[in-house]
Amino acid sequence: MPEFSHSAHWGAFRARWEGDTLQVLPHPADPNPSPVLQNIPSALRNRARVAAPAVRRSWWEGGPGPRDRGRDEEFLEVGWDEVLDRLAAEVRRVHAGHGPAAVYGGSYGWASAGRFHHAQGQIHRFLSMSGGYTQSVNTYSGGAAEVLLPHVLxxxxxxxxxxxxxxxxxxxxxxxxxxxxxxxxxxxxxxxxxxxxxxxxxxxxxxxxxxxxxxxxxxxxxxxxxxxxxxxxxxxxxxxxxxxxxxxxxxxxxxxxxxxxxxxxxxxxxxxxxxxxxxxxxxxxxxxxxxxxxxxxxxxxxxxxxxxxxxxxxxxxxxxxxxxxxxxxxxxxxxxxxxxxxxxxxxxxxxxxxxPNAVPVPTLARRPNPIRSYIPVARVADMLLNPGALYQYNGEDHVYPDVRLVWWCGGNPFHHHQDLTRLRRAFGRPDTVVVHESVWTATARHADVVLPATTTLEREDIGAAGTDSLIVAMKPVAAPFGQARDDHAIFAALAGRLGFGERFTEGRTPREWLEHLWDRTRKGLADKGFPAPDFDEFWAAGELLLPPGPDDGGxxxxxxxxxxxxxxxxxxxxxxxxxIASYGYDDCPGHPAWIPPTEPPTREHPLWLVSNQPATRLHSQLDFGATSAEAKVDGREVMRIHPSDARVRGITDGDVVRLHNARGACLAAARVTDEIRAGVVQLPTGAWYTPLSDEDPTCVHGNPNVLTRDVGSSRLAQGCTGQLTTVQVSRYEGAPPPVDAHRPPRIVPAADARPE
Structure with a gap:
């Protein structure tokens, strides 16, 4: 069977079919390949896939407007032309009535290792060409440092x-x-x-x-x-x-x-x-x-x-x-x-x-936003809940825009964000929420319109990073699932309806875009005297090693x-x-300091919770994959607790426990270990948010962001503060509720999906 070169954020790999089974093999040059690669085979045809455009019934029948976007509402399966016509009309309505700043373009960049089908690049290109949008700056991972370090280093x-x-x-x-x-x-x-x-x-x-x-x-x-x-x-x-x-x-x-x-x-x-x-x-x-x-x-x-x-x-x-x-x-x-x-x-x-590599890698250039409207990325719920409110950021006063249309492509804020009950309220305020997704994440479940997107395994692309010498021709392993389309195709169709289709595509097919992007790398190689294969030669070879730059301390x-x-x-x-001192921020003075926490442990919530990154997946990606699933206990995420803290609570290894504070609660399986400090428990992020019901937001799957605080790191950076919070933990009594985190919502077939 033929092998296909491919790449993911956790490693380059080769893929091949053995009958109906997809085999994923780490790149032979990788000395310590990631086990997370083995989440990939189950992704292609998983029941969690989005098979066709799906629209929340209340939005399709009642039109745009604020609403309770619960997980439990029925979705309608509609045709591509119908839903794209509706969305083009919605863009026009919002621009005409509220201005381009009323569109928020959310994306977080981890959708694909491919440089052309890069979700951030595609959505920002589309929204910039449509007239502008409110964008985010910085990241959840490094928001505080991303603002501080330019000041001090x-x-x-x-x-x-x-x-x-x-x-x-x-x-x-x-x-x-x-x-x-x-x-x-x-x-x-x-x-x-x-x-x-x-x-x-x-x-x-x-x-x-x-x-x-x-x-x-x-x-x-x-x-x-x-x-x-x-x-x-x-x-x-x-x-x-x-x-x-x-x-x-x-x-x-x-x-x-x-x-x-x-x-x-x-x-x-x-x-x-x-x-x-x-x-x-x-x-x-x-x-x-x-x-x-x-x-x-x-x-x-x-x-x-x-x-x-x-x-x-x-x-x-x-x-x-x-x-x-x-x-x-x-x-x-x-x-x-x-x-x-x-x-x-x-x-x-x-x-x-x-x-860094000695030559540039292929990348889709980001178009500048024609309007100056942005928020620090971790302040999205504040923005949606408090239009017109004043906030401070990096020495300036800002005002939150009045966002009516949220467009999310390549991200899952119901993983990244904190205080998910508050985020759910925030998602209820816009007129329309659109999500491109390959699977039914919690964000998709809380959207109005869900557009099925292909995975990296279903399209051509180029995998590359500026500090990794291997550049990979990412060849499709399978046909698109159901009616899924790549993000570029979705935005191109919308751009055509809005009158700028030719500008958006520049008359190129996706393959022609890859050839165009490759020219940058080929020219860089040629200019430095290295062998510079043309695109067809690179594509046939499947990969190319780029020369490294100097290790000179930068x-x-x-x-x-x-x-x-x-x-x-x-x-x-x-x-x-x-x-920084001139800004007058008491939560970030003009020199390094230790500042006591505003929410320290108390008698009611005596334990620190560390909600760090998971070991078995990237954020929440492929949570349903084999490596991720094997690390759970009866489908539930695992929480680690010190023996002394477990003992006083009557908790033994494998017990289902309830973590709770004033913001919410979640269930997890206990792992008793001395590899954690006493007084601290640890529950990784990434388990798909699965509330017991729309009325009871207890997450039965073990997502710690029902517990974390949605506050900025300081007025300087307004970074995410999701790493630490305080909780109480108790043994769950009785039969715990089942976990069905990856089940799609109720979807009515297309024949019944006509607006009344």
Whole structure:
């Protein structure tokens, strides 16, 4: 049987049919392939697939308008022409009556590793050409850091992706102080695909050379066991306090690099005046003061790398541990050295810690939005619920637009967002909610119009990432399911109805678009003197290795070695920032600080809940796949709890438990383990939101975002705070309700789907 080259965000692979069974084989060059690939075979013909355009009955029959968009309402199966005609008319109505800012274009970019059928690129192209829209900025994963780091270090991508590489860690680093860890489950995933998972090998090589790893996290598995990490488990949310205590010890024992601070940093004196000692830090974070002092001495005794994971800044005041970690590294004077200094996010994504390719990869250029209307991505429920309300963001005052049409393509906010009961209320306010989806996610279940989209396995594309050398010709493995169409085809048909079809397609078929995008890479190869195959040669070969660029430390090494200024207010590393101080935000002052949480544990909700990324899927993608399903217990997501916390609650391994707080409740299966800090429970995100009913929002499947808070990290960044919240946990008594998370809604056949 023929093999097809293909790529997913968790790995390049080969696919072939053996009878009616799809076999997925990791790329032979991958030293540590992801088990998440085995979610793919069950995706093609799963019962959760959207087979035809489906419309909520109340919208089809009653027209646009606010409504309770519950999961339980019946959908009607309609024809493509009918639904596209309706949607084109809805775009015209909203633009004419409310202006283009009343259209919100939601997408989150993880729909496909392919660069042409990239959901964000397609929806933004369509909505820009239609006249404009309200868009989102930043991400749920890194929202706080994405705003902070440009103020204090430089543009986000250049100062995070390739300044410290895994090769440097393997060769040069003596101590890795990993705040939040570098869990292999996270570096499994990379936008655009990843051909070689090198993280485990690099950490192992560093350990064998004698490097010491120190893990600061409530979860022991946040570093792989083979690196024999020293595990420090502070009170969640207190990393900034620990960093401040370490910084004080460096000053008290004259272990800081005064020359580096004077030459390369601004605001040191301001921050130094606020430092508190290790005893103060110990009282907050729970790590003994003597251990804090000993760790500070270790940091100053060799080449030290301080990493801050994305998880730390997905919390209230999430800017602070990132900033305090940068300040701590600056005090050691090693920023810009190979394998030393500071790096944000190393281990959080596969594309971090790798050198960029020497030539550009094929990408669909994003068209500029003709209007200036945007929100931080994690403020979508605020926007929908509070049109006209004032909010602050990054030093400016903004007003939420009055959104009437929500168009979601390539994302699942009922996974990403917090306080899902509140999000459901927010989804009830617009006149129309449109979703492109291949499967019946919770977001699709809460939409008015669901347009069936193909999966990556059902279309041609090019898989590529700017920091992965393998570029893949993604060849279709199967015909589209049911009436599914790719997003480009859907938007092209709508654009034709709205009068800009030729501008949208530029007269190209999808294959011709791939040839057009390939020209950028071919030209880059030719200009640098490398073999430059034309598109047909590349497509026949199935893949191509691109030459790597230099592993030279990027802009931070250039800053250190040549004095090239940074793009900050002083041109230096901002240990304190007069600009941020001028904003007057008490939740993000002008220097790193530990700020107490506004919702600490209480007698009613005594446990911290860590809702981190899952190990068996990407976010909520392919939750119904084999790898994801095998990790559940009777179809329910697994919650981890320390033996001492389980004992006092009468919980044993495998019990169904109820997690609850003032916002909501969910059920999960208990896993009792000493690999978690006492006083902390952990439940990963990504289980499809499955409320008991529209009247009872208890999620029977185990989605922690029924419990998390929908508040911004601070007024500076307004980032997501979904990593931490407080809960109570109790053993569920009686027979638990069944889990049927992946069942489609009731759908009336097309013959009966005519408006009255």
């Amino acid at each position: 430089g543009p986000f991508e250049p100062v995070t992706r390739s300044v410290v590489t895994w090769d440097q860690v393997a060769a040069h680093t003596d101590t890795v102080l990993a705040f939040g860890g570098m869990a292999l489950k996270n570096s499994t995933v990379g936008s655009g695909g990843v051909s070689r998972h090198v993280e485990r090998g690099a950490m192992g090589a560093a350990h064998r050379r004698g490097a010491r790893f120190v893990l600061v996290s409530p979860l022991r598995p946040d570093l792989p066991p083979e690196v024999d990490a020293r595990w420090l488990a502070p009170e969640p949310g207190t990393d900034a306090a620990l960093m401040i205590g370490l910084a004080h010890t460096l000053v008290a024992e004259d272990l800081h690099d005064r020359a580096f601070l004077a030459r390369h940093c601004a605001g040191w004196e301001t921050y130094a005046a606020t430092l508190r000692d290790a005893d103060w830090a110990a009282g907050i974070c729970g790590i003994p003061a003597d251990e804090i002092r000993a760790l500070a001495r270790r940091l100053a005794a060799g080449r030290t790398l301080i990493t801050v994971s994305q998880s730390l800044q997905r919390a209230e005041h999430g800017e602070q541990p990132v900033w305090a970690g940068l300040a701590l590294a600056a005090m050691l004077g090693q920023i810009g050295l190979p394998g030393g200094g500071f790096v944000y996010g190393l281990g959080s994504l596969a594309q971090y810690g790798r050198v 802009m931070l090494a250039a800053f250190r070695n040549g004095g090239r200024p940074l793009y900050t207010e002083s041109g230096k590393i901002q240990i304190a920032s007069e600009e």
